Amino acid sequence: MKKLVVIAGLCTLTALAGCQKDTANRDVYEESGNTINVNNKRHELYREGAAKDVRNVSTSYGFVRHQKSPLMNDNTANDTYSALDREQVANVISKLSVNIPHVSDVATLVTDQEVLVAYDTNSKDRKMTADQVKRTAMSVVPRFYHVYVSDNKALMQDVENLASFDSTNRKARDSVNQVIKQMKKSPQGYRMNDSEDENGLTPDDSNRTMTNR
Incomplete structure (x- = not known):
């Protein structure tokens, strides 16, 4: 029984670590220079809602x-x-x-x-x-x-x-x-x-x- 509890605990920690890693990856991606630069450039040259009639x-x-x-x-x-x-x-x-x-x-x-x-x-x-x-x-x-x-x-x-x-x-x-x-x-x-x-x-x-x- 103790082994099962330990194994269950390890699985939970692994899952949490995986989630944190995924979140970190998304944060890095969203905050990376390339991504932000592209989005910023788009907002500089595009006006929101303007695509309907340029x-x-x-x-x-x-x-x-x-x-x-x-x-x-x-x-x-x-x-x-x-x-x-x-x-x-x-x-x-x-x-x-x-x-x-x-x-x-x-x-x-x-x-x-x-x-x-x-x-x-x-x-x-x-x-x-x-x-x-x-x-x-x-x-x-x-x-x-x-x-x-x-x-x-x-x-x-x-x-x-x-x-x-x-x-x-x-x-x-x-x-x-x-x-x-x-x-x-x-x-x-x-x-x-x-x-x-x-x-x-x-x-x-x-x-x-x-x-x-």
């Missing part, structure tokens, strides 16, 4: 400007998102873009349907650099977004000025369209594919854009 996450445009750091690999960002916090997405695009060769200064504005990226570069292949900047932005935002780029440094201030507008303001839309018109005078890179032009517009998008403007 076009209307907020009424504010998101603007961020980045300059290349003299330190190697100091401007890294490796996240992609769907429901957008526009300012945080602009931050990611700018950070990634200043890591592109020959690009030293990037101003990015994210609206409810476009990304505008003005940048400073000394690249001799303007079209190639424009394509790299554009595709970098495309890799971050949802696919319905259209991306416009320009290596005209003077437009960096114009892009920044748009950040003060409320996106529900009619004047804001007119101002964005005017800046886009100026940006398109610069190389926009190559066509995205057979059905989308350099800015990611399909024929249907182009018709709607012309009607709206």
